[in-house]
Amino acid sequence: MNKHHFNMIHHIAIIGSEYKRSLKFYSEILNFKIIRETKRGKKNDIKIDLMMNDQTEIELFIKPDAPExxxxxxxxxxxxxxxxxxxxxxxxxxxxxxxxxxxxxxxxxxxxxxxxxxxxxxxxxxxxxx
Structure with missing residues (x-):
């Protein structure tokens, strides 16, 4: 019997550096559906929520100044x-x-x-x- 209630992945967060290049890769090439896009001024990034399947999302953060x-x-x-x-x-x-x-x-x-x-x-x- 599980002692916890977490048993699947809700989302995976990924940081990319270039908006067009990353969005094309994840939404067009990997074919993850865009749920929403949010520009976050205080954090100086853009967050794009993508649907991988019926249970798992990808949070794609576009942050040009992210470290390597x-x-x-x-x-x-x-x-x-x-x-x-x-x-x-x-x-x-x-x-x-x-x-x-x-x-x-x-x-x-x-x-x-x-x-x-x-x-x-x-x-x-x-x-x-x-």
Whole structure:
């Protein structure tokens, strides 16, 4: 029996540096639906809420003056975000056709499933995993 009531991800927050480039990547290439966009003057950023699926949202913060990642990708904290896929080769082909930087497909040494890393416009590591 669970001792808590949290059992799924509500949202994932990502910081991007360039509005047009990040919005195109997440809303057009990854096809996440825009829910709302909020310009936050006091924080000097723009927050774009995106619907990934019926249960999970992406909060995309556009902050041109955000610092670079401390190290890549082994700094403490969130290492990467992985998306489940049923057709990894097709997804890789699609990403490459849209000029997304994609590594070679490999097998996860533990699950023995196909996986591949790709990168958002600011170099954030993302993964596809079968």
């Amino acid at each position: 990642r401390v190290s890549f990708p082994e700094a403490k904290g969130l290492r990467h975000l992985a998306f489940k896929t049923q057709a990894i080769e097709e997804d890789v082909r699609y990403l490459k056709e849209n000029d997304v930087r994609v590594e070679e497909i490999r097998y996860d040494e533990i699950t023995h499933k196909k996986m591949v890393f790709f990168f958002d416009p600011d170099g954030l590591p993302l993964e596809l995993h079968e």
